[in-house]
Amino acid sequence: MRILPMVLAVALFMEHVDSNVISTSLPAIAADLNTSPIALKLAMTSYLVALSVFIPISGWISDRFTARIIFRVAIVVFLAGSVCCAFSFSLHSFVLSRFLQGIGGAMMTPVGRLLLVKSTPKNQLVIAFQWFSIPALVGPLVGPPLGGFITTFFSWHWIFLINIPIGFIGLLLSSIYLPKNEKKYIRPLDWTGFFLSAISLSGFIFGLSIVSLPALPQSVGISVTILGVIFGAIYIKHAKNRTAPLLDLKLFSDPVFARAIIGGSVFRLGIGAVPFLLPMMLQLAFGLSPIESGLMVLAAAIGSLGMKFGAKEVYARFGFRKVLMAGSLVSAMFTASNGLFYPTTPYLLMIIVLLFGGFLRSLFFSGVNALAFSDIAKEDISQATPIAAVAQQASMALGIAIAGAVLEIASSFHDNILKLGDFHTGFFVVGFISALAFFIFRTLPRDAGHALNEKSKQSTAQHR
Template structure:
C-alpha cells in the first residue's frame, strides 16, 4: 500500500479536527479580546457545525463535477482563508462569519479525502488505508483542548488559527504532487431542491441540538430549529423517492451491510460522542483538575487509537467484520460505564489504562465501519456513500453532545444534587447503554459481510485449496 496518500490526507484532516475543538478552551480569551461574552461566542462553534451540515451533502456532486483532487485542494485553501479571517476578527459577527467560512472548507475536506482514498486504494488494502484516516478524527478532538490552552496561555489565541496557514500550504503542495488524478464518475444534474431540503434538515438538526446542549440562545430557538430540521428531513425522504438523481441516494440503505455500517455506526457514535464532552467536565468540575491536566488524562485515548492502526487489519482478517464490530460495541459500552465510577482517588494509571483501551476500541470500530460502508458499494456509488456517511456522522456527533449534556442536567435534577458525581455516574451509564445498542445492527450481519475488504476466510480458502 502507498502510505503517502493516506498520510497527506490524514494531516489535512488532523488540522480540521483539532481546529474544531481547540477553540473551546480559548473562548474566554477570544471573547475578552473582541468585546463579547464567552456564551455569545459559542455561536462561533455552532456556526462551524451548521456550515458542515449544509455543505457536506453536496461534496459528492462537487467531486464528480470538478474532480476530487481539485476540490480537496480548494477546500484546504478555503479553510486557510477562513482561519486567517478568524485571527483578524475584531467583532462577534466577523468571527462567526469566519468560522462559517472555515466550515465550508471543512465540509469538503473530510468526505472528499475519504472518497479520494477509496477510489485510489485497492479493496484489499482499504482497511489499512482508512486506519490512517481515522486517527486524526480521534486524536484531533483530544489534542485540541490542551493545545488550545497552551497556545492561548503562552502565546496568543490568534496563533490557534494562524498555525493552519503553513500546514494548509504544505497540504496543498503535497496533495498536488502525490495525490493521483481521480477520474470523475460523471456528475448528474444538480438536485437543487434536494440540496435545499437536506441543507435545512442537517443544519436545523445540528443547530437545534447545539443550542439545546450549549445554550448560547434561548432553548426555544433550538427546539423550533430542531423541529424545522426534522420536518425538512421528512420532506427530503419524500423528495428522494420521486427524483431520478437525488443529492443523497437513500436507496443505498436498502442494503443490509451498508445500513448496518451507517445506522449501527451512528448509534455507537451518539454514545461515544458524548465522552469528549462529559469526561473533561467530570475531571475539572468533580476532580478539580485544570483544563490542561484533564486534557493530558483524556489524551491517553489517542495512544490507544495509534496502537489500533497496526492491529486493525489483522483483527478483521482473523475474525471478520461481524465479530469485530459486535465485540467492539459491547466492550466499548462496558469501558464507558467504568468512567462513571472514577473518583478523585482513582489512580491515574487505572484511568489512563481504561481510556487507552477505550481509545483502541473506538478507533477499531470507526475504522471498521468506515471500511464496511464501501464493502457492498460499486465504484460509481462511492461518492454518494461517502456523502451519506459524512452527513450521518456529523449529525450523530451533535446528537451525542446533546444527549450527554441532557443526561447530566436530567440526573442533576432527579437527584436534587445538581452537577454532582452521582449525576456523572448515571450519565455515563446512560450513554454506555446507547453505545451497546449498536451491537444489534452487527449481530445479524452475514458471516461473510465485507470479506472482500477484510480478507477474512479468503486466506483460509487459499490455504485449503489443493496445489495444482
C-alpha cells in the same frame, strides 16, 4: 499504499483539531471581541451549520470538478477562514470567518474519504481507514488541551494561525500524491434536494447544539431540531421520487451499507459524548486544571494511535460481524467505566482504562468505516461518502446533546449544581446507548466484508 491516507490525514487532522481547540479558548476570545462566552458559542455553531449545508453537495462537486481539485480548494478555503478568524475584530466577523472555515471543512472530510475509497483496493481499505480515522479520534481529545496551552502561554490568535503551515504541508503533499487520472462525471444538480437537505441538517445539528450548549432558550433549540426533522422527512419523500437525488437513499437497500452507517451512528452517540463529559468531569468534579485534564484524556488519543497496526489481521481472522459485535459491546463497557472514576482513583488506573478505550475505538472505526463501502459500486462512491459524513456529524451532535440533557436532568434534583454523580450517570447512559449497536451488527450477514479480506491480485495491480 499508506502514503495516500497519511496525506489526507494531514489536512483532516488540521480540521478536527481546529474544530475542538476553540472550546477552551472561548473566554479569552470573547474578552478580546467585547462579547460574552455564551454569545461566542453561537459563533461556534456557524461552523456546524456550514458543514450541514455543504457536506451533502460535496459528492456532486467532486464528480463535476474531480475530487483532487476540490480537496485542494477545500484546504485553501479552510486556511482563508483560519486567517480571517485570527484577525476577527467583532462577533459578526468571527461568525462569518467560522462559517467560511466550515465550508472548507465540509469538503475536506467527505472528499478525502471519496479519494481514499476510489484509490485503494478493497482488500486494503481497513488499513487505509485505520490511518484515515486517526484525526477524527485524536482531534477531539487533543484539541481542548492544546487550545488551553496556546491561550495560556501565547495568544488565542495562534489557535488559527498554526493552521497555515499545516495546511500548506497538506496542500503540497496532496498536489504531489493525489491521483491525477480522475474522470469528470457531470450530472444535473438536485437543487430542491440541496435546499431541503440544507434546511434539514442545519436545523437538526444547530438545534441540538443549542440544546447541549444553552446559549439560547432550550425551547428554541428543540423547535429548530423538530423543524430539521420535518424537512428531513420531506427530503426523504423527495428523494424517493427523483431519479438523481442529491443524496441517494436507495443505497440503504444494501444491507451491509445500511447496518454499517446505522450501527456506526448509534455507537457514535455514546462515543461522541466522551470528549464533552470527561474533561468537564475532571475539571469540575476532580478539581484538575485544563492542562492536567487534557493530559489525562490524551491517553485515549495515544490508544487510538496504538491500533494502527494489526486491525486488518483481526478482521481477517474473526470476520467483520464478530469483531464489530464484540468491539461495540466491550468499547461501550470501557466508556461506561469512566463513570466509576473518583478523585481517589489512581491516575495510572484511569490512564490504562482510557488507553484501552481509545485502542478499541480505533479498531472499531477502522472496520466499520471500511465495511460501509465494501459492497458499494465505484459509480456510487460519490453518493455514499457524503451520506457517511452526514451520519457522522448528526450522530456526534446528537450524542453531545444527549449527554448535556442527562447532566441537566441529573443536576435538577439538587439545585442545578453539577456533582460527580451526575457525570457518572452521563457515562452510564451514553455507554448503554453505544452498546445498542451490538444488536444492529448482529443482523449483519455472516460474510459481510468478505471483499475487504480477499487477496485480490487484480486490484493490487490496478492500484499500482
